[in-house]
Amino acid sequence: MTQLFLIGIGTGNPEHLTGEARRVMAQADLFLVPHKGSGKSDLADLRTQIIADVRSDAPVALFDMPVRNESLPYIARVDAWHDEIARIWMATMAQHPEAQKVALLVWGDPSLYDSTLRIAARLNPQPDVQVVAGITSVQALTAAHAIPLNTLNAPVTISTGRRLRDHGWPDGCETLVVMLDGECTFQTLDGDAFDIWWGAYLGMPEQVLDCGRLSDVSERIIETRAKARAAHGWIMDTYLLRRLPEK
Structure with a gap:
Protein backbone atom coordinates (compact mmCIF):
# COMPACT_ATOMS: atom_id res chain seq x y z
CA MET A 1 0.00 0.00 0.00
CA THR A 136 0.16 27.07 12.06
CA SER A 137 -0.42 30.66 10.95
CA VAL A 138 -2.16 31.20 14.30
CA GLN A 139 1.02 30.31 16.17
CA ALA A 140 3.15 32.35 13.78
CA LEU A 141 0.84 35.35 14.23
CA THR A 142 0.88 35.34 18.03
CA ALA A 143 4.65 34.74 18.06
CA ALA A 144 5.27 37.61 15.63
CA HIS A 145 3.27 39.99 17.83
CA ALA A 146 4.52 38.42 21.09
CA ILE A 147 1.01 38.02 22.48
CA PRO A 148 -0.86 35.14 24.12
CA LEU A 149 -3.61 33.58 22.04
CA ASN A 150 -6.16 33.74 24.85
CA THR A 151 -6.86 35.88 27.88
CA LEU A 152 -6.70 34.29 31.30
CA ASN A 153 -8.84 31.13 31.48
CA ALA A 154 -10.81 32.22 28.38
CA PRO A 155 -11.68 30.32 25.17
CA VAL A 156 -10.73 31.25 21.61
CA THR A 157 -12.80 30.97 18.42
CA ILE A 158 -11.14 30.31 15.05
CA SER A 159 -13.25 31.11 12.02
CA THR A 160 -13.20 32.52 8.49
CA GLY A 161 -13.84 35.86 6.87
CA ARG A 162 -16.86 34.37 5.11
CA ARG A 163 -18.52 33.43 8.40
CA LEU A 164 -17.73 36.77 10.00
CA ARG A 165 -19.25 38.50 6.98
CA ASP A 166 -22.38 36.31 6.85
CA HIS A 167 -23.06 35.83 10.57
CA GLY A 168 -21.35 38.70 12.35
CA TRP A 169 -19.43 38.51 15.60
CA PRO A 170 -20.00 35.13 17.34
CA ASP A 171 -22.14 35.25 20.47
CA GLY A 172 -20.16 35.12 23.70
CA CYS A 173 -16.83 35.41 21.88
CA GLU A 174 -13.99 37.49 23.31
CA THR A 175 -11.09 36.43 21.05
CA LEU A 176 -11.60 35.57 17.38
CA VAL A 177 -8.90 34.42 14.96
CA VAL A 178 -9.97 35.02 11.35
CA MET A 179 -8.48 33.10 8.44
CA LEU A 180 -9.16 33.02 4.71
CA ASP A 181 -10.44 36.58 4.57
CA GLY A 182 -9.82 38.24 1.23
CA GLU A 183 -12.24 41.09 1.91
CA CYS A 184 -10.90 42.59 5.15
CA THR A 185 -14.19 41.81 6.85
CA PHE A 186 -12.97 43.39 10.09
CA GLN A 187 -14.02 46.73 8.59
CA THR A 188 -17.68 45.76 9.13
CA LEU A 189 -17.20 45.79 12.93
CA ASP A 190 -17.38 48.66 15.39
CA GLY A 191 -13.75 49.76 15.30
CA ASP A 192 -13.86 51.23 18.80
CA ALA A 193 -14.92 47.91 20.33
CA PHE A 194 -11.98 45.75 19.21
CA ASP A 195 -8.21 45.47 19.14
CA ILE A 196 -6.63 43.72 16.14
CA TRP A 197 -3.33 41.96 15.50
CA TRP A 198 -2.79 41.37 11.77
CA GLY A 199 -0.02 39.69 9.80
CA ALA A 200 0.73 38.62 6.24
CA TYR A 201 3.44 36.33 4.83
CA LEU A 202 4.03 35.23 8.41
CA GLY A 203 7.49 33.80 8.94
CA MET A 204 8.64 34.79 5.47
CA PRO A 205 11.11 37.59 4.55
CA GLU A 206 8.12 39.54 3.18
CA GLN A 207 6.32 39.45 6.56
CA VAL A 208 4.27 42.55 7.39
CA LEU A 209 2.52 43.22 10.70
CA ASP A 210 0.17 45.78 12.19
CA CYS A 211 -1.83 46.03 15.38
CA GLY A 212 -3.82 48.42 17.53
CA ARG A 213 -7.34 49.68 18.11
CA LEU A 214 -9.33 48.58 15.07
CA SER A 215 -10.66 52.08 14.41
CA ASP A 216 -7.08 53.41 14.30
CA VAL A 217 -5.44 50.79 12.07
CA SER A 218 -8.22 49.37 9.89
CA GLU A 219 -7.64 51.62 6.88
CA ARG A 220 -3.87 51.24 7.19
CA ILE A 221 -4.12 47.45 7.16
CA ILE A 222 -6.39 47.53 4.10
CA GLU A 223 -3.92 49.76 2.26
CA THR A 224 -0.89 47.70 3.31
CA ARG A 225 -2.61 44.49 2.27
CA ALA A 226 -3.53 45.86 -1.15
CA LYS A 227 0.02 47.05 -1.82
CA ALA A 228 1.54 43.74 -0.70
CA ARG A 229 -0.81 41.71 -2.85
CA ALA A 230 -0.11 43.88 -5.87
CA ALA A 231 3.65 43.51 -5.31
CA HIS A 232 3.64 39.72 -4.94
CA GLY A 233 0.58 38.65 -6.93
CA TRP A 234 -0.80 36.75 -3.92
CA ILE A 235 -1.16 37.15 -0.18
CA MET A 236 -1.68 34.89 2.81
CA ASP A 237 -2.73 36.74 5.95
CA THR A 238 -4.63 36.21 9.16
CA TYR A 239 -5.62 38.30 12.14
CA LEU A 240 -6.73 38.11 15.74
CA LEU A 241 -9.54 40.30 17.08
CA ARG A 242 -10.20 40.82 20.77
CA ARG A 243 -13.36 42.48 22.01
CA LEU A 244 -12.73 45.21 24.54
CA PRO A 245 -14.55 45.05 27.91
CA GLU A 246 -17.71 47.08 27.93
CA LYS A 247 -17.45 50.28 29.95
Missing part, protein backbone atom coordinates in the same frame (compact mmCIF):
# COMPACT_ATOMS: atom_id res chain seq x y z
CA THR A 2 1.25 3.47 -0.88
CA GLN A 3 1.95 5.75 2.07
CA LEU A 4 0.97 9.41 1.66
CA PHE A 5 2.66 11.78 4.07
CA LEU A 6 1.01 15.19 4.53
CA ILE A 7 3.77 17.29 6.05
CA GLY A 8 3.03 20.59 7.75
CA ILE A 9 5.83 23.01 6.88
CA GLY A 10 4.84 26.14 8.78
CA THR A 11 4.10 29.48 7.21
CA GLY A 12 6.98 29.93 4.79
CA ASN A 13 10.04 30.03 7.02
CA PRO A 14 12.27 26.98 6.32
CA GLU A 15 13.24 27.04 9.99
CA HIS A 16 9.65 26.10 10.86
CA LEU A 17 10.36 22.61 9.56
CA THR A 18 10.32 20.15 12.48
CA GLY A 19 12.75 17.32 13.07
CA GLU A 20 9.96 14.83 12.34
CA ALA A 21 9.24 16.55 9.03
CA ARG A 22 12.90 16.35 8.02
CA ARG A 23 13.06 12.66 8.96
CA VAL A 24 9.97 11.79 6.92
CA MET A 25 11.11 13.87 3.96
CA ALA A 26 14.45 12.06 3.95
CA GLN A 27 12.58 8.77 3.42
CA ALA A 28 10.14 9.89 0.70
CA ASP A 29 10.25 8.31 -2.77
CA LEU A 30 8.33 11.16 -4.41
CA PHE A 31 7.23 14.71 -3.61
CA LEU A 32 4.04 16.12 -5.13
CA VAL A 33 4.36 19.87 -5.64
CA PRO A 34 1.37 21.90 -6.86
CA HIS A 35 1.46 24.98 -9.00
CA LYS A 36 -0.89 27.64 -7.65
CA GLY A 37 -1.41 29.50 -10.92
CA SER A 38 -0.12 32.74 -12.34
CA GLY A 39 1.52 35.06 -9.86
CA LYS A 40 2.06 32.28 -7.33
CA SER A 41 5.05 30.43 -8.77
CA ASP A 42 7.12 31.54 -5.79
CA LEU A 43 4.96 29.29 -3.57
CA ALA A 44 5.98 26.26 -5.64
CA ASP A 45 9.54 27.57 -5.71
CA LEU A 46 9.58 27.81 -1.92
CA ARG A 47 8.29 24.25 -1.60
CA THR A 48 10.99 22.94 -3.94
CA GLN A 49 13.64 24.94 -2.07
CA ILE A 50 12.52 23.45 1.26
CA ILE A 51 12.69 19.99 -0.30
CA ALA A 52 16.12 20.66 -1.78
CA ASP A 53 17.44 21.84 1.58
CA VAL A 54 16.59 18.41 3.00
CA ARG A 55 17.16 16.24 -0.07
CA SER A 56 19.37 17.40 -2.93
CA ASP A 57 18.36 14.28 -4.91
CA ALA A 58 14.64 14.44 -4.14
CA PRO A 59 12.32 13.21 -6.95
CA VAL A 60 9.68 15.92 -7.51
CA ALA A 61 6.48 15.68 -9.57
CA LEU A 62 4.92 19.04 -10.39
CA PHE A 63 1.21 19.25 -11.16
CA ASP A 64 -1.08 22.09 -12.19
CA MET A 65 -3.85 23.11 -9.82
CA PRO A 66 -7.32 23.18 -11.40
CA VAL A 67 -9.49 26.28 -11.40
CA ARG A 68 -12.70 26.45 -9.38
CA ASN A 69 -15.99 26.70 -11.23
CA GLU A 70 -17.24 30.05 -9.98
CA SER A 71 -20.73 29.44 -11.41
CA LEU A 72 -21.47 26.82 -8.73
CA PRO A 73 -22.63 27.53 -5.17
CA TYR A 74 -19.72 27.74 -2.73
CA ILE A 75 -19.89 24.25 -1.18
CA ALA A 76 -20.59 22.53 -4.52
CA ARG A 77 -17.78 24.57 -6.10
CA VAL A 78 -15.25 23.47 -3.48
CA ASP A 79 -16.40 19.81 -3.57
CA ALA A 80 -15.98 19.67 -7.33
CA TRP A 81 -12.59 21.35 -7.04
CA HIS A 82 -11.44 18.82 -4.45
CA ASP A 83 -12.63 15.96 -6.67
CA GLU A 84 -10.54 17.32 -9.54
CA ILE A 85 -7.44 17.78 -7.37
CA ALA A 86 -7.78 14.18 -6.14
CA ARG A 87 -8.00 12.99 -9.73
CA ILE A 88 -4.84 14.91 -10.59
CA TRP A 89 -3.03 13.47 -7.56
CA MET A 90 -3.97 9.93 -8.62
CA ALA A 91 -2.89 10.54 -12.21
CA THR A 92 0.42 12.03 -11.08
CA MET A 93 1.18 9.18 -8.68
CA ALA A 94 0.22 6.63 -11.37
CA GLN A 95 3.08 8.02 -13.46
CA HIS A 96 5.46 6.97 -10.66
CA PRO A 97 4.36 3.43 -9.73
CA GLU A 98 7.69 2.75 -8.03
CA ALA A 99 7.03 5.42 -5.38
CA GLN A 100 5.70 3.80 -2.22
CA LYS A 101 6.27 6.77 0.09
CA VAL A 102 4.75 9.93 -1.38
CA ALA A 103 5.02 13.28 0.39
CA LEU A 104 3.08 16.51 -0.01
CA LEU A 105 4.13 19.68 1.80
CA VAL A 106 1.26 21.60 3.38
CA TRP A 107 1.38 25.23 4.49
CA GLY A 108 0.89 25.52 8.24
CA ASP A 109 -0.67 22.31 9.52
CA PRO A 110 -2.96 19.92 7.58
CA SER A 111 -5.56 20.04 10.37
CA LEU A 112 -6.31 23.78 10.41
CA TYR A 113 -8.39 25.32 7.60
CA ASP A 114 -6.67 23.19 5.00
CA SER A 115 -8.41 20.69 2.74
CA THR A 116 -5.49 18.36 2.01
CA LEU A 117 -6.89 15.65 4.29
CA ARG A 118 -10.34 15.92 2.67
CA ILE A 119 -8.75 15.59 -0.76
CA ALA A 120 -6.67 12.61 0.36
CA ALA A 121 -9.86 10.88 1.55
CA ARG A 122 -11.12 10.95 -2.07
CA LEU A 123 -8.20 8.92 -3.41
CA ASN A 124 -8.96 5.45 -4.80
CA PRO A 125 -7.30 3.19 -3.94
CA GLN A 126 -6.96 4.78 -0.54
CA PRO A 127 -3.33 5.15 0.57
CA ASP A 128 -2.08 4.94 4.14
CA VAL A 129 -2.34 8.63 5.04
CA GLN A 130 -0.02 9.95 7.74
CA VAL A 131 0.17 13.51 9.03
CA VAL A 132 3.25 15.36 10.25
CA ALA A 133 2.19 18.36 12.35
CA GLY A 134 3.41 21.83 11.44
CA ILE A 135 3.44 25.34 12.86
Whole structure:
Protein backbone atom coordinates (compact mmCIF):
# COMPACT_ATOMS: atom_id res chain seq x y z
CA MET A 1 0.00 0.00 0.00
CA THR A 2 1.25 3.47 -0.88
CA GLN A 3 1.95 5.75 2.07
CA LEU A 4 0.97 9.41 1.66
CA PHE A 5 2.66 11.78 4.07
CA LEU A 6 1.01 15.19 4.53
CA ILE A 7 3.77 17.29 6.05
CA GLY A 8 3.03 20.59 7.75
CA ILE A 9 5.83 23.01 6.88
CA GLY A 10 4.84 26.14 8.78
CA THR A 11 4.10 29.48 7.21
CA GLY A 12 6.98 29.93 4.79
CA ASN A 13 10.04 30.03 7.02
CA PRO A 14 12.27 26.98 6.32
CA GLU A 15 13.24 27.04 9.99
CA HIS A 16 9.65 26.10 10.86
CA LEU A 17 10.36 22.61 9.56
CA THR A 18 10.32 20.15 12.48
CA GLY A 19 12.75 17.32 13.07
CA GLU A 20 9.96 14.83 12.34
CA ALA A 21 9.24 16.55 9.03
CA ARG A 22 12.90 16.35 8.02
CA ARG A 23 13.06 12.66 8.96
CA VAL A 24 9.97 11.79 6.92
CA MET A 25 11.11 13.87 3.96
CA ALA A 26 14.45 12.06 3.95
CA GLN A 27 12.58 8.77 3.42
CA ALA A 28 10.14 9.89 0.70
CA ASP A 29 10.25 8.31 -2.77
CA LEU A 30 8.33 11.16 -4.41
CA PHE A 31 7.23 14.71 -3.61
CA LEU A 32 4.04 16.12 -5.13
CA VAL A 33 4.36 19.87 -5.64
CA PRO A 34 1.37 21.90 -6.86
CA HIS A 35 1.46 24.98 -9.00
CA LYS A 36 -0.89 27.64 -7.65
CA GLY A 37 -1.41 29.50 -10.92
CA SER A 38 -0.12 32.74 -12.34
CA GLY A 39 1.52 35.06 -9.86
CA LYS A 40 2.06 32.28 -7.33
CA SER A 41 5.05 30.43 -8.77
CA ASP A 42 7.12 31.54 -5.79
CA LEU A 43 4.96 29.29 -3.57
CA ALA A 44 5.98 26.26 -5.64
CA ASP A 45 9.54 27.57 -5.71
CA LEU A 46 9.58 27.81 -1.92
CA ARG A 47 8.29 24.25 -1.60
CA THR A 48 10.99 22.94 -3.94
CA GLN A 49 13.64 24.94 -2.07
CA ILE A 50 12.52 23.45 1.26
CA ILE A 51 12.69 19.99 -0.30
CA ALA A 52 16.12 20.66 -1.78
CA ASP A 53 17.44 21.84 1.58
CA VAL A 54 16.59 18.41 3.00
CA ARG A 55 17.16 16.24 -0.07
CA SER A 56 19.37 17.40 -2.93
CA ASP A 57 18.36 14.28 -4.91
CA ALA A 58 14.64 14.44 -4.14
CA PRO A 59 12.32 13.21 -6.95
CA VAL A 60 9.68 15.92 -7.51
CA ALA A 61 6.48 15.68 -9.57
CA LEU A 62 4.92 19.04 -10.39
CA PHE A 63 1.21 19.25 -11.16
CA ASP A 64 -1.08 22.09 -12.19
CA MET A 65 -3.85 23.11 -9.82
CA PRO A 66 -7.32 23.18 -11.40
CA VAL A 67 -9.49 26.28 -11.40
CA ARG A 68 -12.70 26.45 -9.38
CA ASN A 69 -15.99 26.70 -11.23
CA GLU A 70 -17.24 30.05 -9.98
CA SER A 71 -20.73 29.44 -11.41
CA LEU A 72 -21.47 26.82 -8.73
CA PRO A 73 -22.63 27.53 -5.17
CA TYR A 74 -19.72 27.74 -2.73
CA ILE A 75 -19.89 24.25 -1.18
CA ALA A 76 -20.59 22.53 -4.52
CA ARG A 77 -17.78 24.57 -6.10
CA VAL A 78 -15.25 23.47 -3.48
CA ASP A 79 -16.40 19.81 -3.57
CA ALA A 80 -15.98 19.67 -7.33
CA TRP A 81 -12.59 21.35 -7.04
CA HIS A 82 -11.44 18.82 -4.45
CA ASP A 83 -12.63 15.96 -6.67
CA GLU A 84 -10.54 17.32 -9.54
CA ILE A 85 -7.44 17.78 -7.37
CA ALA A 86 -7.78 14.18 -6.14
CA ARG A 87 -8.00 12.99 -9.73
CA ILE A 88 -4.84 14.91 -10.59
CA TRP A 89 -3.03 13.47 -7.56
CA MET A 90 -3.97 9.93 -8.62
CA ALA A 91 -2.89 10.54 -12.21
CA THR A 92 0.42 12.03 -11.08
CA MET A 93 1.18 9.18 -8.68
CA ALA A 94 0.22 6.63 -11.37
CA GLN A 95 3.08 8.02 -13.46
CA HIS A 96 5.46 6.97 -10.66
CA PRO A 97 4.36 3.43 -9.73
CA GLU A 98 7.69 2.75 -8.03
CA ALA A 99 7.03 5.42 -5.38
CA GLN A 100 5.70 3.80 -2.22
CA LYS A 101 6.27 6.77 0.09
CA VAL A 102 4.75 9.93 -1.38
CA ALA A 103 5.02 13.28 0.39
CA LEU A 104 3.08 16.51 -0.01
CA LEU A 105 4.13 19.68 1.80
CA VAL A 106 1.26 21.60 3.38
CA TRP A 107 1.38 25.23 4.49
CA GLY A 108 0.89 25.52 8.24
CA ASP A 109 -0.67 22.31 9.52
CA PRO A 110 -2.96 19.92 7.58
CA SER A 111 -5.56 20.04 10.37
CA LEU A 112 -6.31 23.78 10.41
CA TYR A 113 -8.39 25.32 7.60
CA ASP A 114 -6.67 23.19 5.00
CA SER A 115 -8.41 20.69 2.74
CA THR A 116 -5.49 18.36 2.01
CA LEU A 117 -6.89 15.65 4.29
CA ARG A 118 -10.34 15.92 2.67
CA ILE A 119 -8.75 15.59 -0.76
CA ALA A 120 -6.67 12.61 0.36
CA ALA A 121 -9.86 10.88 1.55
CA ARG A 122 -11.12 10.95 -2.07
CA LEU A 123 -8.20 8.92 -3.41
CA ASN A 124 -8.96 5.45 -4.80
CA PRO A 125 -7.30 3.19 -3.94
CA GLN A 126 -6.96 4.78 -0.54
CA PRO A 127 -3.33 5.15 0.57
CA ASP A 128 -2.08 4.94 4.14
CA VAL A 129 -2.34 8.63 5.04
CA GLN A 130 -0.02 9.95 7.74
CA VAL A 131 0.17 13.51 9.03
CA VAL A 132 3.25 15.36 10.25
CA ALA A 133 2.19 18.36 12.35
CA GLY A 134 3.41 21.83 11.44
CA ILE A 135 3.44 25.34 12.86
CA THR A 136 0.16 27.07 12.06
CA SER A 137 -0.42 30.66 10.95
CA VAL A 138 -2.16 31.20 14.30
CA GLN A 139 1.02 30.31 16.17
CA ALA A 140 3.15 32.35 13.78
CA LEU A 141 0.84 35.35 14.23
CA THR A 142 0.88 35.34 18.03
CA ALA A 143 4.65 34.74 18.06
CA ALA A 144 5.27 37.61 15.63
CA HIS A 145 3.27 39.99 17.83
CA ALA A 146 4.52 38.42 21.09
CA ILE A 147 1.01 38.02 22.48
CA PRO A 148 -0.86 35.14 24.12
CA LEU A 149 -3.61 33.58 22.04
CA ASN A 150 -6.16 33.74 24.85
CA THR A 151 -6.86 35.88 27.88
CA LEU A 152 -6.70 34.29 31.30
CA ASN A 153 -8.84 31.13 31.48
CA ALA A 154 -10.81 32.22 28.38
CA PRO A 155 -11.68 30.32 25.17
CA VAL A 156 -10.73 31.25 21.61
CA THR A 157 -12.80 30.97 18.42
CA ILE A 158 -11.14 30.31 15.05
CA SER A 159 -13.25 31.11 12.02
CA THR A 160 -13.20 32.52 8.49
CA GLY A 161 -13.84 35.86 6.87
CA ARG A 162 -16.86 34.37 5.11
CA ARG A 163 -18.52 33.43 8.40
CA LEU A 164 -17.73 36.77 10.00
CA ARG A 165 -19.25 38.50 6.98
CA ASP A 166 -22.38 36.31 6.85
CA HIS A 167 -23.06 35.83 10.57
CA GLY A 168 -21.35 38.70 12.35
CA TRP A 169 -19.43 38.51 15.60
CA PRO A 170 -20.00 35.13 17.34
CA ASP A 171 -22.14 35.25 20.47
CA GLY A 172 -20.16 35.12 23.70
CA CYS A 173 -16.83 35.41 21.88
CA GLU A 174 -13.99 37.49 23.31
CA THR A 175 -11.09 36.43 21.05
CA LEU A 176 -11.60 35.57 17.38
CA VAL A 177 -8.90 34.42 14.96
CA VAL A 178 -9.97 35.02 11.35
CA MET A 179 -8.48 33.10 8.44
CA LEU A 180 -9.16 33.02 4.71
CA ASP A 181 -10.44 36.58 4.57
CA GLY A 182 -9.82 38.24 1.23
CA GLU A 183 -12.24 41.09 1.91
CA CYS A 184 -10.90 42.59 5.15
CA THR A 185 -14.19 41.81 6.85
CA PHE A 186 -12.97 43.39 10.09
CA GLN A 187 -14.02 46.73 8.59
CA THR A 188 -17.68 45.76 9.13
CA LEU A 189 -17.20 45.79 12.93
CA ASP A 190 -17.38 48.66 15.39
CA GLY A 191 -13.75 49.76 15.30
CA ASP A 192 -13.86 51.23 18.80
CA ALA A 193 -14.92 47.91 20.33
CA PHE A 194 -11.98 45.75 19.21
CA ASP A 195 -8.21 45.47 19.14
CA ILE A 196 -6.63 43.72 16.14
CA TRP A 197 -3.33 41.96 15.50
CA TRP A 198 -2.79 41.37 11.77
CA GLY A 199 -0.02 39.69 9.80
CA ALA A 200 0.73 38.62 6.24
CA TYR A 201 3.44 36.33 4.83
CA LEU A 202 4.03 35.23 8.41
CA GLY A 203 7.49 33.80 8.94
CA MET A 204 8.64 34.79 5.47
CA PRO A 205 11.11 37.59 4.55
CA GLU A 206 8.12 39.54 3.18
CA GLN A 207 6.32 39.45 6.56
CA VAL A 208 4.27 42.55 7.39
CA LEU A 209 2.52 43.22 10.70
CA ASP A 210 0.17 45.78 12.19
CA CYS A 211 -1.83 46.03 15.38
CA GLY A 212 -3.82 48.42 17.53
CA ARG A 213 -7.34 49.68 18.11
CA LEU A 214 -9.33 48.58 15.07
CA SER A 215 -10.66 52.08 14.41
CA ASP A 216 -7.08 53.41 14.30
CA VAL A 217 -5.44 50.79 12.07
CA SER A 218 -8.22 49.37 9.89
CA GLU A 219 -7.64 51.62 6.88
CA ARG A 220 -3.87 51.24 7.19
CA ILE A 221 -4.12 47.45 7.16
CA ILE A 222 -6.39 47.53 4.10
CA GLU A 223 -3.92 49.76 2.26
CA THR A 224 -0.89 47.70 3.31
CA ARG A 225 -2.61 44.49 2.27
CA ALA A 226 -3.53 45.86 -1.15
CA LYS A 227 0.02 47.05 -1.82
CA ALA A 228 1.54 43.74 -0.70
CA ARG A 229 -0.81 41.71 -2.85
CA ALA A 230 -0.11 43.88 -5.87
CA ALA A 231 3.65 43.51 -5.31
CA HIS A 232 3.64 39.72 -4.94
CA GLY A 233 0.58 38.65 -6.93
CA TRP A 234 -0.80 36.75 -3.92
CA ILE A 235 -1.16 37.15 -0.18
CA MET A 236 -1.68 34.89 2.81
CA ASP A 237 -2.73 36.74 5.95
CA THR A 238 -4.63 36.21 9.16
CA TYR A 239 -5.62 38.30 12.14
CA LEU A 240 -6.73 38.11 15.74
CA LEU A 241 -9.54 40.30 17.08
CA ARG A 242 -10.20 40.82 20.77
CA ARG A 243 -13.36 42.48 22.01
CA LEU A 244 -12.73 45.21 24.54
CA PRO A 245 -14.55 45.05 27.91
CA GLU A 246 -17.71 47.08 27.93
CA LYS A 247 -17.45 50.28 29.95
